[in-house]
Amino acid sequence: MEEKHYKPKELAEAIGPDYSPLDSRQPIPIEPMYRVPEVARQLGMSEDWTRRYFGEVAGVKIIKSPAKRSKRAYSIMLIPASVLEREVRKLS
Numbered sequence: 636m637e638e639k640h641y642k643p644k645e646l647a648e649a650i651g652p653d654y655s656p657l658d659s660r661q662p663i664p665i666e667p668m669y670r671v672p673e674v675a676r677q678l679g680m681s682e683d684w685t686r687r688y689f690g691e692v693a694g695v696k697i698i699k700s701p702a703k704r705s706k707r708a709y710s711i712m713l714i715p716a717s718v719l720e721r722e723v724r725k726l727s
Contacts, residue, residue, distance in 0.1 A: 668713040686712060694718040
């Protein structure tokens with residue numbers, strides 16, 4: 636089956652009236668993310684407690700780097716502002 640290549644105007648007609656070029660798209664809002672030391676300071680708790688508590692909470696992002704030869708694996712826990720607000724309400 637042969638692929639059809641469209642010019643921009645033809646592509647807009649093929650896609651329909653909802654087509655908008657990339658330049659006119661609205662920016663995506665980005666939610667602030669907090670790391671463990673910041674959250675621990677805000678809550679007045681230890682970093683260990685904060686890691687244990689938020690490690691089990693839905694919505695928390697954990698970025699892991701793989702272990703290499705003689706170096707251990709590292710992980711970064713990022714806690715979105717909305718998750719932090721929700722959990723603070725639960726704790727109080």
